[in-house]
Amino acid sequence: MAAAPEVPVWSAISAAASCLRQGGVLAYPTEAVWGVGCDPFNPIAVARLLRIKQRDPAKGVILIAGHQRQLKPWLAPLEDEQRALLDDSWPGPHTWLVPDPERQAPTWIRGQHGSVALRVTDHPLVVALCEAFGGPIVSTSANLAGQPSAMNLREAQRALGDRPDGFLDGPTGGRTQPSQIRDLMSGDTVRAG
Template identity: 60%
Template sequence: MIESSALEEAVAALRAGGVIAYPTEAVWGLGCDPDDEAALARLLRLKARDPAKGVILVAASIEQAAPWLEGVSEAQRATLAASWPGPTTFLVPDNGRAHALVRGDHDRVALRVSDHPLVVALCEAFGGPLVSTSANRAGEPPAMSADEVRRVFGEELDAVLEGELGGLLRPSTIRDLATGRVLRS
């Protein structure tokens, strides 16, 4: 059960340009508004992540991801619909919608539609996709609990949305939509 006041606090933090932590399918994640340049830059600084790498966007539904999917063929949409919601992140061609810090040095955007109830509720309450990147400093293992998140980031986050991990043993598979090639299994 998701505590509505905690969800409201996390959404308010996101809308105010904050960076939050929340549980995902396999590890704890950091998130922010993917259209807020200052929030994106802050999230990357917190992680000490190379901006060239880009980040994943997570959505509650294919409809939420639709602005990033304009230009994707019907066959490719069918591939997405057959896999989502679920633990597969697809690299889709950038149609100009993604911020440069989301994309990194790539011509594709990493998108996932989650089936994790808390992630879905968070994206629905926020009204769109969020950045979803593992809650850790670059080169360190991802946090597996809210306590670990707090140990790593202390007071640097604007909200920590309590909840359970989704039970997967590893982060989502990353697959190139155009080629089908698996980049992370």
């Protein structure tokens, strides 16, 4: 289990969670690269995030959570074998494309897909952020579409400028590759990690 962030960081986490609740866009470190996110259920915030990144809305975005319970609407219908795959890889740098036949994730999250991309992180700062926010948040790389991923705060600021409403400073988790993405139904690897 991930260790809790140091006490002085709590005020920054609280401010970052408040930014998200108010519809803001926030850049933050993840397991390997810097991410940018927002409240996934705020369509205006997601649209703004996609404009900042110049990302095609049809691609969809990842939801990152601090604990599996934050993803319960999508995990509850799964079969035991599917849950076992998730349990074996979470928390960690593994994103799964999980079926969403009831369309619980809005179109602005799923994009053109019938599944939703979910990850339970082991990054202590992001776990604390999701807990303070009260649920999963959008997680997509903090860069313009097609550009290299930002590996630190300075690169994220250079890539995004002053367009996000805030930057939650901290180290990445030390990994060198973005999270692996796998399809839960087929087992296929969509992106190596």
